[in-house]
Every structure is written in C-alpha cells, then in structure tokens.
Amino acid sequence: MTYQFTPADVAYLRTATEALAEVDRLPLTGASYLADVATARERLGERAGAMLETVLLRRKAVAKLDDPARWLLTGTALQQATPVPVARLRARRLAGRDVHDVTCSVGVDLAALAATAHRCVGSDLDPVRLAMARHNVPAATLVRADARHPVTRGTAVFADPGRRDAAGRRRWQASDFLPPLDELAAAYAGRDLAVKCAPGMDFGRLPPGEVELVSLDGQVREACLWTGSLATEGVRRRATVLRADSPEWTVTEAEPDECPVREVGEWLVDPDGAVVRAGLVRQYAARHGLWQLDERIAYLTGDAAPPGIRAFRVLEDGHYSEKTLRQRLRRRAVGRLEILVRGLDVDPNTLRPKLKLRGPNEATVVLTRVGRTPMAYVCEAVPSLP
Known part of the structure; x- marks a missing residue:
C-alpha cells in the first residue's frame, strides 16, 4: 500500500530540500530497502514515510517529467499523469487562451498549460494534491472546487477525470469516469472543453467533437476529446505521433483515403x-x-x-x-x-x-x-x- 500524504506532510516537504537530498542518497534497491528504511526512520522519525515515498516517486517520474527532483507527487497522481511531451502538445492548442484545468491534481498538465496560456486556473477537490500543485506550479491560480460546479466563466476548460476504481482497475466507460463525462459536458455546456480519455474506450459514445489519439515513442498514451472551437472543423478523428528521433506528424480523417488492396510489395x-x-x-x-x-x-x-x-x-x-x-x-x-x-x-x-x-x-x-x-x-x- 502506498503512503497516504497529509497536508502537514506537504507543508514539510515544500521546505525539506536538504532532508530529501539525504534520503535520495540511499540506494533504495530491493537488496538494501529494509536497511535504508531503518536508516531513514532513525534520522527523520515520523517524517521518514513521506520522505521515502517522495524520493521513490521522483525516481519513477523520470519517464514522465523533465525535472522530477522538484516535484511533489502522490502515487495515484503520477500513475495518471500525462508525459510532458504530450502535455505540451495539448497546451499548444490552448495557447493564448484563458484556461481552467478543473481536475488539476498535482499539476502536471497545469504546468504545461501555464506556460502557453494567457491566464491559467487550476482546481481540485483533494486538498493534498492541491497543496502539491501550489508547490509544483506557482505561476497558476489555484482554488479548491468540484469539477462539476464551474467556478470560472469565459475560460476554455480542460479535464482529466479519474479512470481507475478504488482497486486500481481501469474504467473504460465514459459514464464511469470520476467525474463522469456526461456530467462534465453538462456542467460546461457552451464552453470550449477538452477532456483526456482512455485510448481504449469506445469513441462512438463520446459527445460530438474531435478525438485525437496521441502516441509517444511508439506507445499510444492517450485520447483527447476536443469540443467547441477547440475542435478542427470537418475533423472527427486525428492521430498525432511524437517521437524523440523524428519530427512530430499528424493525420486526420479529412485527408484522402484512396487505398487499393494488392499483393505484398517490398x-x-x-x-x-x-x-x-x-x-x-x-x-x-x-x-x-x-x-x-x-x-x-x-x-x-x-x-x-x-x-x-x-x-x-x-x-x-x-x-x-x-x-x-x-x-x-x-x-x-x-x-x-x-x-x-x-x-x-x-x-x-x-x-x-x-x-x-x-x-x-x-x-x-x-x-x-x-x-x-x-x-x-x-x-x-x-x-x-x-
């Protein structure tokens, strides 16, 4: 079971730079883990659990974040977090807008949005994740709010609803998201809305708009539903491919699709x-x-x-x-x-x-x-x- 952070943990972690560096010097491998935990508890007492979990999460975050050593994270938040190249791709589409991330969690998407948006607001119900987001994305305005009850007007809205149940199993139906997609669509009716979705879901059940599938270095990482003026006119499906070793490219259903069926070529x-x-x-x-x-x-x-x-x-x-x-x-x-x-x-x-x-x-x-x-x-x- 992963460590459950408290607001007091977050307040301590925000200023515990030297203590975190000390814990980070521990190997924390399978062979040394028990001894390392004992060492951390001896030196840090009741703070050891939060420190150890933070260091371990930062090490795991290397695959998703550019500078994980400055981030505060929870295990669930990191699991659902968007890899930075994908978050930046999405943020470009919202550049220059007033944007509200209504499920900001610890702020991975919020950080990318804040770098391109005119003004950026983040909100979440979880006080721990919100406190972490304040540390991680100081440039954004942050408020505690339920995504189903708008607290801004006139902004474009981004949402990344929870897609796992309490046991960690994936939710594949939009009605099972937290909050459900239909409730988000109703709450922000008439607003430009972008919603991160699971790439394996049935896109035919989504509200009208453009669905963009994004892969990163050969792995399909997410689908995003774009609605209102955020959607490209005449496009319902888009695939965007990001690779470290070649330029970004995209293809849409609006392009020609003449494709013969023939015997194998070279x-x-x-x-x-x-x-x-x-x-x-x-x-x-x-x-x-x-x-x-x-x-x-x-x-x-x-x-x-x-x-x-x-x-x-x-x-x-x-x-x-x-x-x-x-x-x-x-x-x-x-x-x-x-x-x-x-x-x-x-x-x-x-x-x-x-x-x-x-x-x-x-x-x-x-x-x-x-x-x-x-x-x-x-x-x-x-x-x-x-």
Missing part, C-alpha cells in the same frame, strides 16, 4: 498505434503511397517505407502453416525470431518452441490473413527510418 509497414486506434490506416496509406494486403487488416505494404516508422523488408511470403514456416526458417538458419500476429488465432509463445529454431541468423515473421487465407511473411526488421 516492404510491410505496421502503422503507428495512434493511426490504427483512430481508424486512419487508409489515410496514412494514401499519404505515403502504400496499399493494404486486406481491407480489414491494419498491415500496409509498398515499395518504399515511410520515415519515422518501423518497417519490415519482405524476404519471402506464402501460405502459413507451422510445417511450412518451420521449413522456411530452417532454410534461412534463423535462430532468433520475432513473431508478430494480427488477424489470426496464434499465440507466439506457444508457436515459438514448435518452430525448433536453430542457426546464427535472425528474422521477423508477420502472421496475418488475406481474405480467409492465413499468410506468413518472413522479413528483415529495419529500425525506424529517419
């Missing part, structure tokens, strides 16, 4: 997960001169691989069966194999030992179907192209 392309989840595979294919193997399968193919995407150079292909695949791999002396499956009921972990892999070479096999025919594409995996 390359197989697995579109970014945000493109697939947004239902924009055809638009992405049309942009890059690719085509589909099957209109119901998201794999694309072509004679050239798009930049900024992992692609597979096709070495050979044919009807899939365990026997024929085993023969192909043996002929190529493949001892290390990546198995990708889409559209077939095949478990890679069950299949792998049956293939009896031997040899010095490595390959990727893509198992999918074309029509009703199961197919295997033996490929050379190529890292993301510049």
Whole structure:
C-alpha cells in the first residue's frame, strides 16, 4: 500500500530540500530497502514515510517529467499523469487562451498549460494534491472546487477525470469516469472543453467533437476529446505521433483515403498505434503511397517505407502453416525470431518452441490473413527510418 500524504506532510516537504537530498542518497534497491528504511526512520522519525515515498516517486517520474527532483507527487497522481511531451502538445492548442484545468491534481498538465496560456486556473477537490500543485506550479491560480460546479466563466476548460476504481482497475466507460463525462459536458455546456480519455474506450459514445489519439515513442498514451472551437472543423478523428528521433506528424480523417488492396510489395509497414486506434490506416496509406494486403487488416505494404516508422523488408511470403514456416526458417538458419500476429488465432509463445529454431541468423515473421487465407511473411526488421 502506498503512503497516504497529509497536508502537514506537504507543508514539510515544500521546505525539506536538504532532508530529501539525504534520503535520495540511499540506494533504495530491493537488496538494501529494509536497511535504508531503518536508516531513514532513525534520522527523520515520523517524517521518514513521506520522505521515502517522495524520493521513490521522483525516481519513477523520470519517464514522465523533465525535472522530477522538484516535484511533489502522490502515487495515484503520477500513475495518471500525462508525459510532458504530450502535455505540451495539448497546451499548444490552448495557447493564448484563458484556461481552467478543473481536475488539476498535482499539476502536471497545469504546468504545461501555464506556460502557453494567457491566464491559467487550476482546481481540485483533494486538498493534498492541491497543496502539491501550489508547490509544483506557482505561476497558476489555484482554488479548491468540484469539477462539476464551474467556478470560472469565459475560460476554455480542460479535464482529466479519474479512470481507475478504488482497486486500481481501469474504467473504460465514459459514464464511469470520476467525474463522469456526461456530467462534465453538462456542467460546461457552451464552453470550449477538452477532456483526456482512455485510448481504449469506445469513441462512438463520446459527445460530438474531435478525438485525437496521441502516441509517444511508439506507445499510444492517450485520447483527447476536443469540443467547441477547440475542435478542427470537418475533423472527427486525428492521430498525432511524437517521437524523440523524428519530427512530430499528424493525420486526420479529412485527408484522402484512396487505398487499393494488392499483393505484398517490398516492404510491410505496421502503422503507428495512434493511426490504427483512430481508424486512419487508409489515410496514412494514401499519404505515403502504400496499399493494404486486406481491407480489414491494419498491415500496409509498398515499395518504399515511410520515415519515422518501423518497417519490415519482405524476404519471402506464402501460405502459413507451422510445417511450412518451420521449413522456411530452417532454410534461412534463423535462430532468433520475432513473431508478430494480427488477424489470426496464434499465440507466439506457444508457436515459438514448435518452430525448433536453430542457426546464427535472425528474422521477423508477420502472421496475418488475406481474405480467409492465413499468410506468413518472413522479413528483415529495419529500425525506424529517419
């Protein structure tokens, strides 16, 4: 069970710079943890729990925050926090506006919004998270308020409702959000509203607006519903791809989607997960001169691989069966194999030992179907192209 911070803890942590640095010098590894906890309790007494939890959370936050050593966090808040590159992407769309983050928590999104907004207000019901946000985002105005009861007028509104229950399980229905999405939409009717949503939810059940799927370094991180003037006219779906090794790009349903279905070309392309989840595979294919193997399968193919995407150079292909695949791999002396499956009921972990892999070479096999025919594409995996 994670440590439960109190307002008194937060007040102490805001000024305990030296004590936090002392705790941060402890290894806090699996092997040393019990001894380190004993050391912290001996030196810090009743404050040890809050200090230890803060240091551990800051270490975990490295994957999400640029400067985690200055942040105060709770475990639940960090779990739901938006990675900084994604938060900044969203903040650009709200730049120059008066913005109210009505579920500001400890302030990760609020910090990005405050950097671009004309004026920025944050509010939350949890007094501990609100106190942490005051430390983390001193540039914002902060008030304690229920997101379902507006305390500002004329601002654009951003909300990141809770999407986990008390046991930590994900909530997939908009009606199960905390607060529920329909209550947020009703409370801010007529206002420009942006709501962070789970990327795996049914977008057909969302209020009218533009749904943007965002991936970061190959992982789909979030969906955001944009309404009112924040939504792009004529666009209901958008996919935006952020990568550290290539420029940001986006694709929308307003783009051409002419995409033929043909036999495999020189390359197989697995579109970014945000493109697939947004239902924009055809638009992405049309942009890059690719085509589909099957209109119901998201794999694309072509004679050239798009930049900024992992692609597979096709070495050979044919009807899939365990026997024929085993023969192909043996002929190529493949001892290390990546198995990708889409559209077939095949478990890679069950299949792998049956293939009896031997040899010095490595390959990727893509198992999918074309029509009703199961197919295997033996490929050379190529890292993301510049």
